[in-house]
Amino acid sequence: MKSIVKTPFGKTADGVAVDLYTITNPSGASVAISTYGGTVQALNVKDRAGKLGDVVLGFETLDGYLGEHPYFGALIGRYGNRIANGKFNLNGKTYTLAINNGPNALHGGLKGFNRQVWKAAEAGDHALELTYVSKDGEEGYPGTLTATVRYTFTPENELRIDYTATTTADTVANLTNHSYFNLAGAQDNLQHQVEIYADRFTPVDAGLIPTGELRPVKGTPFDFTTPHLVGERIDADDQQIKRGGGYDHNFVFTKHDGELNLVAKVSEASSGRLMEVLTTEPGVQFYTGNFLDGKLTGKGGKVYGRRAALCLETQHFPDSPNKPQFPTTVIKAGETRKSTTVYRFGVL
Numbered sequence: 336m337k338s339i340v341k342t343p344f345g346k347t348a349d350g351v352a353v354d355l356y357t358i359t360n361p362s363g364a365s366v367a368i369s370t371y372g373g374t375v376q377a378l379n380v381k382d383r384a385g386k387l388g389d390v391v392l393g394f395e396t397l398d399g400y401l402g403e404h405p406y407f408g409a410l411i412g413r414y415g416n417r418i419a420n421g422k423f424n425l426n427g428k429t430y431t432l433a434i435n436n437g438p439n440a441l442h443g444g445l446k447g448f449n450r451q452v453w454k455a456a457e458a459g460d461h462a463l464e465l466t467y468v469s470k471d472g473e474e475g476y477p478g479t480l481t482a483t484v485r486y487t488f489t490p491e492n493e494l495r496i497d498y499t500a501t502t503t504a505d506t507v508a509n510l511t512n513h514s515y516f517n518l519a520g521a522q523d524n525l526q527h528q529v530e531i532y533a534d535r536f537t538p539v540d541a542g543l544i545p546t547g548e549l550r551p552v553k554g555t556p557f558d559f560t561t562p563h564l565v566g567e568r569i570d571a572d573d574q575q576i577k578r579g580g581g582y583d584h585n586f587v588f589t590k591h592d593g594e595l596n597l598v599a600k601v602s603e604a605s606s607g608r609l610m611e612v613l614t615t616e617p618g619v620q621f622y623t624g625n626f627l628d629g630k631l632t633g634k635g636g637k638v639y640g641r642r643a644a645l646c647l648e649t650q651h652f653p654d655s656p657n658k659p660q661f662p663t664t665v666i667k668a669g670e671t672r673k674s675t676t677v678y679r680f681g682v683l
Contacts, residue, residue, distance in 0.1 A: 338358060338359055338360070338460045338461050339356055339357070339358050339359075339457050339460070339461070339463065340356070340357045340359075341354050341355070341356050342354065342355050342357070343355075344369055344370075344371070344376075344396075344397050345396065345397030345398070346397075347371065347397075347401065347452060348401065351452050353369060353370050353371040353397055353452060354369070354370050354455060355367055355368070355369050355370075355376060356368050356369075356370075356455060356457075356463050357377075358461055358462075358463065358486070358488040359488075360461060360488055360489065360490050360492065361490050362381070362490070362492065363381075363387060364379055364380045364381060364387065364488075364492050364680070365377070365378075365379045365488070366378045366379075366486070366488045366494055368463055368465075368486055369397070369400065370452055370453050370454075370455045370465065371397060371400055371401075371450075371451075371452055371453075372400060372408075372409040372410060372448065372449040372450060372451065372453075373409065373410035373448070373449075373453045373465045373467075373484055373486075373512075374393070374400060374407070374408040374409045374410070374449070375391055375393075375408035375486075375494075375512065375514045376391075376393050376394075376400075376408060377389050377391065377393065377634070378390050378391045378494065378514070380492055380608065380680040381492075381608075381682065382606040382607050382608050382682065383606060383607025383608070383682045383683065384607075388520055388606070388608075389520070389634065390516055390517060390518050390520075390608065390610075390680075391407075391408055391514050391515060391516060391517075391644075392407050392408070392514075392515040392517065392633055392634075392639055392643065392644045393407045393408050393515075393633055393634060394407070394633055394634060395633075395634050395635075399631075399633070404631060405513075405515075405626065405627065406442060406449050406513040407513070407514075407515055407633075408512070408513065408514045408515070409448070409449035409512070409513050410448050410449060410453070410465070410482075410484055410510065410511075410512055410513075411442045411443060411447065411448060411449060411509075411510065411511045411512065411513050411648070412443050412447060412448035412467075412469070412480075412482055412508060412509070412510045413443050413447070413448065413469060413473075413474065413476050413480060413482075413506070413507070413508045413509070413510075414440070414442070414443055414476075414507060414508060414509045414656075414664070415442060415443070415509045415510060415511035415513075415620075415648060415650050416441070416442065416509065416511075416585070416620060416648075416650060416652075416653035416654075417436060417439045417440065417441050417542075417543060417544055417653045417654055418432060418439060418440040418441075418653075418654055418656060418657065419438075419439055419542075419544045419654050419657055420438050420439060421433065421434045421438070421439060421440035421475070422657075423507065423656035423657055424656075424657075425477065425505055425506070425507065425656070425665065426505055430475055430476065430477060431475050432444055432474060432475035432476065433445045433474045433475055437542055438542065439542060439543075439544065440474075440475075442513070443474060444474035444475070445474065446474065447474065448467060448469070448482065448510075449513070451467050451469075453465035453466060453467045453484075454466045454467070458485055458487075459487075461487055461488050461489060461490075462485055462486065462487040462488075463485070463486045463487075464483060464484070464485045464486075465483070465484045465485075465486070466481065466482070466483045466484075467481075467482050468480070468481050468482075469481075469482065471503065471504065476506055476507070476508075477504050477505065477506045478502040478503050478504030478505065478506040478666075478668065479502065479503040479504075480500055480501070480502045480503075480506060480508060480666075481500065481501050481502075482498070482499070482500050482508075482510060483498075483499040483500075484496060484497070484498055484499075484510070485497040485499075491679070492679065492680040492681065493677050493678070493679045493680070494677065494678045494679075494680075495675065495676075495677045496512055496675065496676045496677070496678075497673070497674075497675050498510045498672075498673065498674045498675070498676075499671060499672070499673050500666060500671070500672045500673075501666075501669070501670065501671050501672075502666050502667075502668060502669075502670070503668060503669075504668050505665060505666070505667050505668055506665070506666055507655070507656045507664045507665055507666070508664060508666050508672065509650055509651045509655070509664050510674070511616075511620075511648045511649055511650045511676075512648065512649075512676070513646060513648055514646065514678075515624060515643070515644035515645070515646055516601065516610060516644055516645055516646070516647070517643060517644040517645075518601065518602070518603035518606055518608040518609075518610060519603045519605050519606040519608065520606075520637075521603075521605075522640065522643065523566075523640070523641070523642045523643055524565050524566075524623060524624065524642050524643065524644055524645045525564065525565050525566030525569070525642065526564060526565070526566065526603060526604065526605070527564065527565050527601055527602070527603050527645060528562045528563065528564050528565075528601070528602045528603070528604070529559050529562065529563060529564075529565055529599070529600070529601050529621070529645075530559050530560070530561070530562050530563075530599060530600040530601075531559040531560070531586050531598065531599045531619065531621060531647075532560060532588060532589050532590065532596075532597070532598050532599065533552060533559070533560070533586035533587050533588050533589055533598075533618075533619075534551060534552060534553070534560065534587070534589045535549040535550060535551055535552060535586075535587040536549075536550055536552055536557045536584050536585060536586045536587060537549060537550070537584065537585045537587065537618075537652055537653070538550050538575050538584070539575065539578055539579070539583075539584065539653075540578075541578060543578065543579065543583065543653075544653065544654050545585065545652060545653050545654050545658065545661075547658050547660060547661075549587055552586075555573065555575075556568035556569075556571040556573050556575075556576055557575070557582075557584065557586070559586075559599075559621075560589075562600075562602075565582075565623055565642075565645065569581045569582065569623060569642075579625060580625035580626065581623040581624075581625040581642065582621050582622060582623045582625075582645075583620070583621075583622045583623070583625060584620070584621060585618045585619070585620050585650070585652050585653055586618055586619050586620075586621055587617065587618050587652075588616075588617055588618060588619070591616075591617040593615055594615060595613050595614065595615055595675055595677065596613060596614065596615075597611060597612070597613050598612055598613065598614055598619060598649075599611070599612040599619060599621075599647055600612070601645070601647070602683055604683070607682045607683045608680065608681075608682060608683075609680065609681045609682055609683055610678055610679070610680055611677075611678075611679040611680075611681070612647050612649065612676070612677070612678055612679075613676070613677040613679065614649040614674070614675065614676040614677070615673075615674045615675050615676075616649040616650055616651065616674055616676065617651060617652070617662050618649070618650055618651065618652050619647050619648060619649050619650065620646065620647075620648040620650055620653070621645070621646070621647060622645065622646040622648065623642050623645050623646075624639075624641065624642045624643050624644050624645060624646070625641065625642060626641075627639050627640060627641050627642065627643050627644075628640070628641060629641070649674075649676040651663075651664045
C-alpha cells in the first residue's frame with residue numbers, strides 16, 4: 336500500500352486548489368497534512384487497547400480552516416507568538432508589523448503562514464516537504480524569506496518536523512506548529528498529565544508580553560519538572576496564571592545545546608496514550624486552550640469548549656526582537672536557519 340495518499344481538499348476563496356496528504360506508517364497510524372497553512376488536519380494514533388483515534392483538534396473540510404479559528408494545526412510564521420506593539424528594531428531601522436492581537440503582532444500577522452497555500456512535494460516513503468516564499472515586506476517583515484518544512488511520520492509513530500529558513504535580507508523569524516492535542520478525545524485537557532523539563536519560564540505583563548525576566552519555576556504552579564495534571568493548578572491564585580487564564584507561557588528548557596533533546600511528556604490515563612516532545616529549540620509555549628469558547632464545532636460535530644486541548648509550541652521566545660537578552664531570532668541575509676521538533680507517540 337502506498338504510504339502517502341494525495342486527495343483534493345477544496346479551493347480557497349481565491350480559487351487556489353488545496354490538497355490533503357495522508358501519510359500512513361506500517362502500524363496503521365497516520366497523519367493528514369493540508370497544503371493550506373501546512374496544517375496537521377488529523378493525527379491518528381493507537382491507545383492502550385490498540386484502537387486508533389484522532390488526537391488533534393481541527394475541521395473535516397477546508398471551509399473550517401478558511402474561517403476564523405485559533406490556528407488549529409497550522410504552521411506559524413514568520414514569527415510564532417507575540418511581538419510587542421507590532422514593532423522591532425533591526426540594524427538601526429524600525430519595522431512596523433500588522434497588528435492582530437490587541438496592540439501586538441501575533442503568529443505572523445493578518446495573513447501569516449497559516450493562511451498561505453504551501454507548495455508540496457513527496458520526499459520519500461513517509462515524508463512531505465512544503466515550501467512557501469514570503470516576499471520582502473509581507474506583513475511588514477524585511478527580506479524575502481523562503482521557508483521549507485518537512486513532515487515525516489516514522490514507523491516509530493514519530494511526527495518529525497524539520498524547519499529550514501533562508502532570507503535575502505536580515506530579518507527575524509520564529510517558525511513553529513500550532514497543533515492542539517487531546518490524547519483521549521475528552522471534553523477538556525484537565526486529566527492530561529504533563530512534564531516539562533524547564534527550570535525557568537518567561538513571566539508576562541497584562542498583554543501577555545514577556546517582561547524580560549527568566550523566573551524560576553520552583554515553588555510555583557509552573558513547575559512541571561515532575562508530573563502534574565493540567566487541572567491540578569490551572570486555576571491557582573497566582574498572578575501569572577490569572578493573566579493567561581491558565582497556562583499560556585513560554586518555558587525555558589533546562590538543557591539547551593542545539594541538539595534534539597527530550598523536553599516534555601504528556602500522558603492521559605484513561606486512553607493510555609503518551610506523547611513525548613523532542614526539539615532543538617530553546618523554549619516551548621505551553622497553552623491550555625483558555626481562549627477556546629465553544630463557538631467552534633470541529634471534527635465529528637465536537638464543540639471545542641474552554642481548555643478542550645493543549646498546545647506545546649516549540650519556539651524561540653516571544654518578543655525576542657525587543658529583548659536582546661533572549662536567544663536571537665535574527666536570520667542574516669544568506670544564512671540558513673534550521674530546527675527540528677518531534678512529537679513521539681506511544682502508550683503507558
